[in-house]
Amino acid sequence: MNNLYGTxxxxxxxxxxxxxxxxxxSLKDNEFSDLSITEIHVIEAIGLxxxxxxxxxRDLDITIGTLTIxxxxxxxxxxxxxxxxxDDRRIVLVxxxxxxxxxxxxxAGFHDEMIQTTISRLSGEEMEVLVSALENINGYFKVxxxxxxxxx
Numbered sequence: 001m002n003n004l005y006g007t008x009x010x011x012x013x014x015x016x017x018x019x020x021x022x023x024x025x026s027l028k029d030n031e032f033s034d035l036s037i038t039e040i041h042v043i044e045a046i047g048l049x050x051x052x053x054x055x056x057x058r059d060l061d062i063t064i065g066t067l068t069i070x071x072x073x074x075x076x077x078x079x080x081x082x083x084x085x086x087d088d089r090r091i092v093l094v095x096x097x098x099x100x101x102x103x104x105x106x107x108a109g110f111h112d113e114m115i116q117t118t119i120s121r122l123s124g125e126e127m128e129v130l131v132s133a134l135e136n137i138n139g140y141f142k143v144x145x146x147x148x149x150x151x152x
Contacts, residue, residue, distance in 0.1 A: 012137075019114070026110045032103045034077055040107050042070045043079060043100055050095040052085070061148055079103055 020037070027035050035043075045059045057067040071094055074080035079100035085091035096104055119127055141147060 022114075023110065026107075030106065032106060035079070035103060039070055039074055039077075039079070040103065042067065042074060043096060043104050044107055046080065046094050046096055046100070046104075048096065048101065048104065050093050053092045053094060056094060058148075074100070 023040075024037055027033060027037070027040060032040070041060065042056070045056050053064055053067055053071070057064045060067065071080055071082060075082055078097055081095050081097055083093050083095075085093055122130065
């Protein structure tokens, strides 16, 4: 049983690190090479709708101050628009520019390809087992570490 624990630990750590490295490489080899992983995740959290900064920060489980730094960089790079709400000037709304939408779609394509490649190698039964196991692992981590990220 200890061998299984060691193997599982090694696989989870390697998989996590590999996905991060592949994600970084997918950004560096195209027109979005000026984006960091953090910035692409902010773009992903903003999504295709106009959103307020508070809800984006909450979804990323970061402070508004931390988000402001990323948004400032993304505005300078031309990926994000920032405006104040007409109804309440205290509320700051962010949305993606055309360039930001293209980056969003590129990143979504990366995730789609990753999932398609994964499921193409599994039978229906194996997919169900994998999903169930990942849901259990994810549930454990959410409870253990009090993770509050928004479900998609």
